[in-house]
Amino acid sequence: MKIAIAQLNPTIGDLPGNAQKILLLAQQAAAQGARLLLTPELSLCGYPPRDLLVNPGFLEAMDVALQQLARDLPPQLAVLVGIAEENSKAHSNGGKTLFNSIALLRQGSVQRFFHKRLLPTYDVFDENRYFEPGLQANYFTLDNINIGVTVCEDLWNDEEFWGRRTYAINPIAELAVLGVDLTVNLSASPYRVGKAGFREAMLTHSAVRFQQPIIYANQVGGNDDLIFDGSSFALNRQGEVVFRLPAFKTDLQIVEFDEAQQDLRHGFVTPRYKSEDEEIWHALVLGLQDYTRKCGFSKVVLGLSGGIDSSLVAAIATAALGKENVFGVLLPSPHSSDHSITDALALAENLGIKTQILPIGELMRGYDDTLAELFAGTEFGLAEENIQSRIRGNLLMAISNKFGHLLLSTGNKSEMAVGYCTLYGDMNGGLAVIADVPKTRVYSLCHWLNSQGNLPLTYLQNRWKGEIIPQNVLTKAPSAELKPGQVDQDSLPSYDILDDILLRLINNYQSAAQIAAAGYDPVLVDRIIQMVARAEFKRRQAPPGLKITDRAFGNGWRMPIASNWVAVKNSYQSKNIPTPTLVSLDVHNAHPKIQ
């Protein structure tokens, strides 16, 4: 039996558009002799629909679209479509008003619904906000083959693999007891570095343990901060990867279930990326491309400082949208170095993008004049530094407003973590492209990009010159250039130290004591933790940032602002270690949160 995997890129809420995509792929699948088509979780509305799900009109329209789709589909093809389904017993039994469901469409009608059983409610996931868990094991029979149906998280609770349970049940264990021949998993699993490989390892464990061939069909595409990588695959009963779809691309592929062997046949296994940098690059290109496109833009604008962050973002934007759709603006001040201009222009030439130079010195004087009386007797400081950044932000937004270009924000994760960025200044933008990319990864991505000299990076659409990111951008000391001679390391430790501390703190949930025990100066660790805490008010007002790690600042990071938990102080207290003296912070913070 031929089973088609539709690795779809839906637009959130675009019910007619998504239905049309499913229909076209179904027609192709039927033409190739497929009997069953798999689409991703919530494929009709796109994942995550978020609070569109509390809109009764939206739910009504989804049902209408589903019924219409059932009538339009090729009748001989069974199609599994993800939808939000009303829980008709919610008000009598108690419970959430919806199920996260898979509809089985066949022969012109909606034949059955299967309910997702394990509902992730952590990190970026809010499924308990909307959905009631399904209570029954889900399967159906097609051509005498019993097919188990699971939805994303349903297969993320193998207690042998994880060494613990996250939910009380493991749906595939129940399906195995029921004797299904094959389990399919319809997913909307967001990208993080290395996740595709992790999924395969995890499901391989379940395939072997429960003697189940598994077909894993994942959504692809960028939806606000989340990038879905696709990377759908199939495992045979021995847990071997017999089929793998490409990452970050819409695709339709057909997997064959051999009835005699009761197993999946070997097919085309797309090679994995050769490096994390390559994988992240493609993730960011898709994330930028989809956010731009799905918001209705075709062109972007960004500030080019000659630094590595804006250089990388410009390269990503060029790859995503084409050189003719990227506009780089140079905004030099009297504090800017000569190389800030020459490096930015060299980058723009490498990329083939249009630029404009708008010096901000006159405007800086204008602000100085306007504030002269009020600021009389004060020293040049953070206020004046931030004014420069906000002049740039204003000019870039004016260009965005005037020409309908989406403004891209270019701050990296290290900056966003410690607040080394100006709210309403360089943080401005509709999308923060590298907000989840630590500075050290920014460097490695640029080195990777430059190393691709012999590969046909055709989407960069420029004459290839052996390097994209100019050498000087890679080698000079990072600087905000907001006062004479300033470099980032005046205020911050070296980025390899900073990024490792941040990784331990943010991604690995380590305490100050644990981080210090790894060999870092406890005073420095405390200072970094303080900086992260006091930058919360900035992050709250940041644009969506593309998520590439397991813990990003965004929908999955929900911290109070007006709080007085100073992690370091309390964790030291609980261990009877004296509280260290606070080091004064020289960051571009907008207001001093913790005194």
Next chain:
Amino acid sequence: MKIAIAQLNPTIGDLPGNAQKILLLAQQAAAQGARLLLTPELSLCGYPPRDLLVNPGFLEAMDVALQQLARDLPPQLAVLVGIAEENSKAHSNGGKTLFNSIALLRQGSVQRFFHKRLLPTYDVFDENRYFEPGLQANYFTLDNINIGVTVCEDLWNDEEFWGRRTYAINPIAELAVLGVDLTVNLSASPYRVGKAGFREAMLTHSAVRFQQPIIYANQVGGNDDLIFDGSSFALNRQGEVVFRLPAFKTDLQIVEFDEAQQDLRHGFVTPRYKSEDEEIWHALVLGLQDYTRKCGFSKVVLGLSGGIDSSLVAAIATAALGKENVFGVLLPSPHSSDHSITDALALAENLGIKTQILPIGELMRGYDDTLAELFAGTEFGLAEENIQSRIRGNLLMAISNKFGHLLLSTGNKSEMAVGYCTLYGDMNGGLAVIADVPKTRVYSLCHWLNSQGNLPLTYLQNRWKGEIIPQNVLTKAPSAELKPGQVDQDSLPSYDILDDILLRLINNYQSAAQIAAAGYDPVLVDRIIQMVARAEFKRRQAPPGLKITDRAFGNGWRMPIASNWVAVKNSYQSKNIPTPTLVSLDVHNAHPKIQ
């Protein structure tokens, strides 16, 4: 038996500080002969602690603080303290790693834990993200009185009162079956207009139905966007309010349980507010005061336009912080009317606050010059309007940075809904004071404030002149004054119409067809719905806004940005009504999201 209610105002995450507050009130309660002290839900860490709960160091410190508090408390007093408690069976049984618990502290130790059973996961609540529900009815015996223990949402599922169930069980029904003498409810229930009265009506139903005296102890204070009103109360077995604490104030009161009557005795019932305006005013004053204080500020700055929004915010700030801590900045442009200055100065004089005038005309010319070449041949439009607003935003942030004043944003809910505001301009600030106050309510609050002429509004700390908000501010046509002769109603319907449409759309979840059926022009309704949808990217970057309605833009509003759900279009389609032509939108949007 005397039972004390501690209506506490904790600071999120401030474990030592909150423990100290509990200790002081416990000592007072013990001195007054109380046998039991009730504190709010999660009183040790404050509610909502949000993702501090995924920090192992924080949980460890909370346990340390709890044990220390148990040792420090008066031994003869039983104290119920709210904490996050580790679920030791989570990894073996599956489930969330924490319980939302009440600890019973007595005789120097932590004697028992009670687990919250119903976990709200909707609107601003994320409890399923962290907590596992408790499975057992909670009660304990003190002086031979059996006391049922419930936590906030546990009493929000009376299916008779609601006409439906939200959860499968109703904890007070189980407690009644067990024969408890009294039920206490420890809450952290955020404020919305009229909620205190609603809570009393709801619990009166349960008290009568289950023949239970109920003591309801609620948190007070502002925590980011949420304001907790306190308004704790007690009901006797007949459902009468026998005790009511004030709203928006920290308090300690003692309720008496009469063992002979098996009921609560009558005590002091604080009168309710006389109007919604009075209630909202006090909510906003507390919300502003606590956000400012808990973030470590004492002074605030805001732009005074002479309009009603900034006038109201200035009055709230003056009431909250004192006139010496509020700095009003007038930022006139060549498009500003004369009355923008005179009205703002009259307001400032009424309030007694300091002002500064910073004209922005020179800076506007500076931007025009800088952008002249790039913008050559284009018309004055939204880009130029927004530049003005962003110059003001930059100047206000410079003052904030220079002097350590918290910048207050003054936009109202109507503007935030339709995007009639400039991102990085007038939206700038650490707190959006009236972001959940519709424009029509802004007017009624100002009229209420002016009507208080004979009351001792002592916290305004100024010489009373018979009015706070100048008459001209109340009567002139609202205008952004970003181009000559502009008034809001060039772009928007009258605010009474706009606000009613928004109320139906946002708070009442009505579809376009339902709103039109209430008598509104369908084209206008569609246009408003479009404006709300396309302003999502602005709201995502807005500061926290104080929540006063049942649906605010903030933590409880989780909408996708890059989405294509156009509610009006789809809902019309599903009813086979032709899709109306889109009206061009003349709002100050930063980029055109929907084309």
